[in-house]
Amino acid sequence: MRSLIRILTTVKELRWYYWGIIICSLLTAGTALLTPFIIKEATDEVVASLQGRGGGLSVVIWLAVALLLADLANTIISNVGGYLGDVMAARLRTRLSQLYFHKLLTLPQRYYDTALTGTVISRLNRSITETTQFLQSASNNFFPMLLTLVASLAITAWYSPWISLMLLVVFPTYMWLTTLTSKKWQKLEGEKNTHVDIAGGRFAEVIGQIRVVKSFVQEKRELASFSRHFDATVGLTRTQSRYWHSMDAARRGAMNLIFFGIHALIFVRTIQGVFTVGVMVLLIQLVNLAKQPATMMSYLVDTAQRAIAGSKDYFEVMAEAQEREGLADPVVGARKQLAPGQPMIEFREATFGYEDGDNVVRGVSFDIAQGERVAFVGESGGGKTTLVSLLLGLYQLRSGQVRVAGHDITETPAELLRGSVGVVFQDASLFSGTVRENIAYANPDATDEQIERAAREANAHDFIMGFEHGYDTLIGERGLKLSGGQKQRIAVARAMLKDAPILVLDEATSALDSKSERLVQQGLDRLMQGRTSVIIAHRLSTIASVDRIVTLRDGKVDEIGTPEELAQTGGIYAELLALQSGSKRDRKKLKDFDITA
Known part of the structure; x- marks a missing residue:
């Protein structure tokens, strides 16, 4: 649970949402507790009226109006709290995703030498989604119920300390049995997450290299490997679910016995004349209000366990040592x-x-x-x-x-x-988007004139203008709509626009035919003028x-x-x-x- 609290404290800018949710939860609990008291008064008033001692029809009508107002207030406030919880969860997800992406961008190359791209993406989707879903559910539903529970216990203790004590026994018993379950459950969940991450990593890798997969006719093998990992999660889920629900049956069975004792005590004390009918109705409703968080606890603990497992994965990445930061004289220029x-x-x-x-x-x-x-x-x-x-x-x-x-x-x-080094690799490594966006990648604020000048120097302008949409042509993922020579000339134009004092050419023409090589080499010769150049040829x-x-x-x-x-x-x-x-x-x-x- 500490990791979930750490998630909330990590995003301190959402503290006003936290406070808003707390206030709405308090008001929701307060209005929910008004209902049993109004019904108690109405019950006693009806019984008294039937015995000829009541205040009459007008009193009952006003109590009904009071019940309506309490319900309306509860509806409005709970929905305001739900809205704050939804927005908080969305902003929390956004902020955690931003922090995760920022962290990935600052991690050293050695991290990516061993981590599969798809696994990194899968971890982002799984860990952050599970964490925010739990926090959203807790803020919208369980937290208001928890406050209602505390108030219900206090009010019940006023009428009967024994009933309150029996209610108090429910939660330590439930949590004790849950603790017995938790360690094994989280171990199995961790194994499932590993399989899902590996499968997700391979999935992204295969889709990115689909031409290779098809060329070597390996579709069946890749599907079989992918399926094995997810089939493994099914087997783990069977073990996990069987264990979890067996323990849940024990937990809820123990709760059922305790609530049987509570209801029996209320009925007996009413027959004995200790409680009025109105008080009996009040206590039953208060017990039901206290029972709701207890019955929800199974779902809450289940989602909390997933969130805890996910948040641990999240913080494992966040704990990785990142590249150096600090102040130094700029190398640029x-x-x-x-x-x-x-x-x-x-x-x-x-x-x-x-x-x-x-x-x-x-x-x-x-x-x-x-x-x-x-x-x-x-x-x-x-x-x-x-x-x-x-x-x-x-x-x-x-x-x-x-x-x-x-x-x-x-x-x-x-x-x-x-920032002081321009690089042209053997693989042009272009992004999906337009030709213009790819040339301007190193300088997003470049003018159209600067982009065109760079393209001309890289021998790219002519073929670009041959496209129907010119510089606004979409080139597809990794530039798949372009030839090798076209991609390399755009990469050269990108390096020209960066205008760094040092240039690295890492086998920039090795994969090209003679004609394309000649055109790219002419652009590279212009690019190297006046720059310190390191060439792997x-x-x-x-x-x-x-x-x-x-x-x-x-x-x-x-x-x-x-x-x-x-x-x-x-x-x-x-x-x-x-x-x-x-x-x-x-x-x-x-x-x-x-x-x-």
């Missing part, structure tokens, strides 16, 4: 801030490995000057893309240092660091014009030099040149590298 001779990028004995694995980068050291073009060359798995990830601050070094524009990236907020022709090459072997720097220098050393680059001009058998060896002829 570093072209103007660099002192003469100071490198734009520096790696100093950088060593890194994923999680608890072996080091994949070992003692890497090199400098890249402002405006210099440097290519990373090496075998697959040699550490080229890892160096780019370290430059972007996506992972933390085990030892060593990376500096950008004179700033240690461990002391630079991620937003400022990445798939083709030797792409790096022919770089200033220097850094060759990597087994995560270490093997050689650093100009293309002309390294062509003569007999190292990796020279070997690749030789393979390119060698026999067909030698060309097959190029598959071991991220470079082809």
